[in-house]
Amino acid sequence: MVLGWLIRFLVVMVLVRLAWKFLTGFAQGATTRPQAPPTKTVALVRDPACGTYIDRSRAMTLRHNGVTHHFCSEDCRTGFQQGRRAAKGV
Numbered sequence: 001m002v003l004g005w006l007i008r009f010l011v012v013m014v015l016v017r018l019a020w021k022f023l024t025g026f027a028q029g030a031t032t033r034p035q036a037p038p039t040k041t042v043a044l045v046r047d048p049a050c051g052t053y054i055d056r057s058r059a060m061t062l063r064h065n066g067v068t069h070h071f072c073s074e075d076c077r078t079g080f081q082q083g084r085r086a087a088k089g090v
């Protein structure tokens, strides 16, 4: 009975496939973690005001004595400017 074996084999294969799909789906669901952000190479610059490293393309800049400083926010930039001014004044 080759046909009987073939049918049984196919049925078993389908069951194994279903079980495998279920198990892998369950495993994936159980181990789903927030994916790490894509690591693309970005030029990082250091914010001298707060020390944070920021994406150069998104940083706020301030030229000071021919040196371009990068800041994460307007607050840091103004703070840095005021700090510089205060330091100069003293």
Ligand SMILES: [Zn+2]
Pocket: 047, 049, 050, 051, 052, 071, 072, 073, 076
């Ligand atoms: Zn900052």
